[in-house]
Structure formats: structure tokens, C-alpha cells
Amino acid sequence: MVGRHSKEKQVGKLSEYTFVFPQKPEPKTWKQIVWDGRDSKFFGRTKQSWWYLFLFYGIYFIVLFSLFWACMECLFLTLSDRYPKYQCEDSLIGVNPGLGYRPMPDNVKAAAMVHFKQHNETEMDYWTSRLDSFLEPYQHSLNSHSDEGSNMMQCKFGEQVPEGKACIFDIDKLGPCSPLNRYGYNDSQPCIVLKLNRIYGWVPDYYDNVDELPENMPQDLVEYIKSVPKVERRQVWISCNGIYPADNEATGPFGYYPSRGIASYFYPYTNVKGYLSPLVGIQFVNPKRKRNIFVECRAWAKNIAYKGGSRLRMGSVMFSMMLD
Structure with a gap:
């Protein structure tokens, strides 16, 4: 009996919730797409959102360039301007x-x-x-x-x-x-x-x-x-x-x-x-x-x-x- 009574109370609580169905977004003008004063958004992002975006990609490309530079430096350490690395029998020629x-x-x-x-x-x-x-x-x-x-x-x-x-x-x-x-x-x-x-x-x-x-x-x-x-x-x-x-x-x-x-x-x-x-x-x-x-x-x-x-x-x- 107790179990049945508790289930009825839970159903009652769920029936009190109102489900909001997806609504069609309000159409925006070109001016609002560029700058929406209501939400303080520039091209759909706030200042803080843009700052986080630039910070992420700035760190990403710095790390990527550093890895590329390190690989190229290691490669050039094995090469010489005076003679080829692979010679005669070891070369493609x-x-x-x-x-x-x-x-x-x-x-x-x-x-x-x-x-x-x-x-x-x-x-x-x-x-x-x-x-x-x-x-x-x-x-x-x-x-x-x-x-x-x-x-x-x-x-x-x-x-x-x-x-x-x-x-x-x-x-x-x-x-x-x-x-x-x-x-x-x-x-x-x-x-x-x-x-x-x-x-x-x-x-x-x-x-x-x-x-x-x-x-x-x-x-x-x-x-x-x-x-x-x-x-x-x-x-x-x-x-x-x-x-x-x-x-x-x-x-x-x-x-x-x-x-x-x-x-x-x-x-x-x-x-x-x-x-x-x-x-x-x-x-x-x-x-x-x-x-x-x-x-x-x-x-x-x-x-x-x-x-x-x-x-x-x-x-x-x-x-x-x-x-x-």
C-alpha cells in the first residue's frame, strides 16, 4: 500500500510540470545579426564568448606552430648545405x-x-x-x-x-x-x-x-x-x-x-x-x-x-x- 501511494504522489508531481515545445526563432534583420543590443551579442557571441574563442585558438596555433618548428629544426640538424644526406648507393639517384x-x-x-x-x-x-x-x-x-x-x-x-x-x-x-x-x-x-x-x-x-x-x-x-x-x-x-x-x-x-x-x-x-x-x-x-x-x-x-x-x-x- 505504501509503495502504491508513493507512486501516485510522484505521478501527481509530474502532472504539474509544463512542457515547453520548441518555438520558431524570431527572425532577425542584418543589423541584429551583426549586433544584437538585447543580448549584447556581436555576430551571435558575447564579448566574453569571443574572448574565450580567440584565447583557445591562439593557444592552439601557438602549440601547433611550436611543434612544427621543433620538427623542422630537428630535420635541419640532420641536413647540410654542402652535401646530401644520402650519397651514392644510399641515394635515389x-x-x-x-x-x-x-x-x-x-x-x-x-x-x-x-x-x-x-x-x-x-x-x-x-x-x-x-x-x-x-x-x-x-x-x-x-x-x-x-x-x-x-x-x-x-x-x-x-x-x-x-x-x-x-x-x-x-x-x-x-x-x-x-x-x-x-x-x-x-x-x-x-x-x-x-x-x-x-x-x-x-x-x-x-x-x-x-x-x-x-x-x-x-x-x-x-x-x-x-x-x-x-x-x-x-x-x-x-x-x-x-x-x-x-x-x-x-x-x-x-x-x-x-x-x-x-x-x-x-x-x-x-x-x-x-x-x-x-x-x-x-x-x-x-x-x-x-x-x-x-x-x-x-x-x-x-x-x-x-x-x-x-x-x-x-x-x-x-x-x-x-x-x-
């Missing part, structure tokens, strides 16, 4: 330098073709101006008296390059492939300039022993190496030839300047200020006219892997030359 060439056209679709008409000044100027732009840093290096220039020195075979120094590459030694001779384009004997891509700390393993030359090395390069004094055989050798038999007939002889290789004193590359990659000028001495000649140039060293073909090429470069 690896230890097999690519071979590049200049000049290259603006048109990506024709990126492997050098085409011009004989005695057409406009077309020849297009190619020579691109080579001028590429070789401009070399010209500046020879005439520079800046701090970068002080790091550079003339080098010879058999001499040790001091630490912090780099060897000058004199573009005048490109001979017929130099800017002074307009790279041979005016004489219908055009030049292509080759360079090995830089890999920090990489040192070539040279073919400097004439008894250890590979069997697939071109015979003209073998004979050239044998004719070079022993002290000058420490070079990354360069050879060029037509890809197909018809191309070999059309290329004619090649001229190599300043030599058929890249000297050992340019290696290793250690990011010395003012360092410029050594070059080899390849001249078409007597190319056949009106023929699209496909040419492959290859770098030779024991630790340069070679792979031909149009895809995933290694240690070589392919381009075409057409002289109308």
Missing part, C-alpha cells in the same frame, strides 16, 4: 650518371632532334643561341673575380686538386665546337655538347689499362686510348655512332673536343662553389644532307652501367641530326 646533350629545342615532342637548313641564318641562330645560353656560366667563370672564381684553378693530369678547389673547364678548348666558331653551324659541321650528370662523391673507375678494354668498345676508341700517354688515360671515355647501319654511313666522321674523354681531375664532384660540369664537343665533320641521322653517344667507365633502347636508357644518350 644511385651511382650511374646519365649522359645529357645540348642544344635541345623548346618543343618537347621534338626534344631529341636537331634540325636546321644549311645557310639559313634564322634556323642556325636558334640553335647557336641555345648553346650560348647553356655555356654562359662557363664564359662568366673564366672572367669572374668573385669568391666562386677564387675556388677555381687550372688543373693537369697527375696533379692533386686541393680540398675546396675545383677545376676550370675552358670552353675555348672546344675548338670548332666553341662559341668563337659558332659551334660549326655556319660551316654545316654542327656540334653537339655532351655532359655527365653530377653525382655527389662519385668517382669513375677508369679504363686506363689498354689490356683491360672491353670487347664491345669501338675500335676507333680503342686505338685512340692506346695513343694517349698513360698518365692521361684516366678519363671517362666518350664514343658516338649511328644507331642503324644506314646512320653510320650518313654520320661521317666525328670530331671530339677537347678530347674523347672527361679528365679524372674533375672528379669527385663535391659541390664546390663555381664548379661547372666538364663537357665534350661532338662535331659532325661531313654529315649527309636531307637525312634524319639517329646517333647514340655512350660514356665508358667500369662503374657506368650501359643500356640502350628508347626506354630506361643508361649511360648513354640518343638524338637525331638533320641538315637540309
